[in-house]
Amino acid sequence: MAFSYSKWKLHRTVDRSPPEQPYPGVSILKPLTGVDPNLFSNLETFFTLDYPTYEILFCVENEQDPALMLVNSLIHKYPQVDARYFVSGMRVGVNPKINNMHPAYMAAKHPLILVSDSGIRMRDDTLLDMVQHMKEDVAIVHQMPFTYDADGFAAVYEKVYFGTAQARMYLGADFLGINCHVGMSSLMRRCALEEAGGLAAFGEFLAEDFFMAKAVLSRGWRLRVASLPALQNSGDKSIGGLQARLKRWARLRIAMVPTTALLEPLSECLPLGAGAAWAAGQLFGAEPLPFFLVHVLVWFLSDWLMLRSVQNGSPPFTKVEFLLAWVWSECCAPLVLATAVLRPEISWRARSYRLDWGGRAHELKPKLKF
Secondary structure, eight states: OHHHHHHHHSSOOOOOSOOSSOOOOEEEEEEEOSOOTTHHHHHHTTTTOSOSSEEEEEEESSTTOTHHHHHHHHHHHOTTSEEEEEESOOOSSSOHHHHHHHHHHHHOOSSEEEEEOTTEEOOTTHHHHHHHTOOTTEEEEEOOEEEOOOOSHHHHHHHHHHHTHHHHHHHHHHHHTOOOOOTTEEEEEHHHHHHTTOGGGGTTBSOHHHHHHHHHHHTTOEEEEOSSOEEEOOSOOOHHHHHHHHHHHHHHHHHHOTTHHHHGGGGSHHHHHHHHHHHHHHHHOOOHHHHHHHHHHHHHHHHHHHHHHHHTSOOSSOHHHHHHHHHHHHHHHHHHHHHHHHOOOEEETTEEEEEOTTSBEEEEOOOOOO
């Protein structure tokens, strides 16, 4: 289902012809914390967008943040682009990203708000593609998470995960009308957010993207997935860093939708294959091991086709590298979920949080060391 949907949904040609009505202006919110080797090139892609009217509002937590130097450099390099920065944020909840963005959100002057994480790299036609998906009854247009091409096993692992397991769940959920909104690159109608209480109303949640989508859906708006995936391009790629993100996201899903802990293993290749092989042996007398191996082979080939569809061509690594990264990803997936269940505390940006059932977050005080 996800593969067929991806062939229809993703990588459509963006219409660059002049519109009948002028496109609405877009305010781009860029929350920043620190720098990495790719930050300058990532930010620069937002200064070269093929879109008539937009502004870029950078958000940093303090004046000592080294990201400010890069921001100032780009503002001077592209004086024709409307760009500003905001320092210190405003505390409206426990979510540091919401706190960081709130002053910029209040100062935004356009009816559409694009929230874009610091590690996102944009094609010049991406914003145009997202706005063209913003129909009259749509409140949020979001990009499916994917990755920009990079070298190293950690980059291969990241691309395999987001191009197979994540893409399968994301596209399947969107096809079935299930809220799958991930806010790393998300275009929203400001009026729809204001109907739900504005940006500050979601400061009590760490998964603010999920609850924003839930709020606008409850008011009769729709969500759309853009045809171009979000290109994550962090300069600090590591296996441990990606697994820490996956554990944090799993903890959030479990707190928001507790049935995740029971049902999510059934969406993974190895647990599902083991259960199906046992069931086939009990019900039909099939040999469990050959059944399991055929199941894994078919799943592996399907994931290869899924990745090629999301990549829109061949991935930038060999089939052997894909095999190694795929085996690693599938073997780690049950362990990531188990760790999330057994250790529910969330660590994010040097802070720790506890989640209530339903998703509300409480910041934990740092433990004193003697």
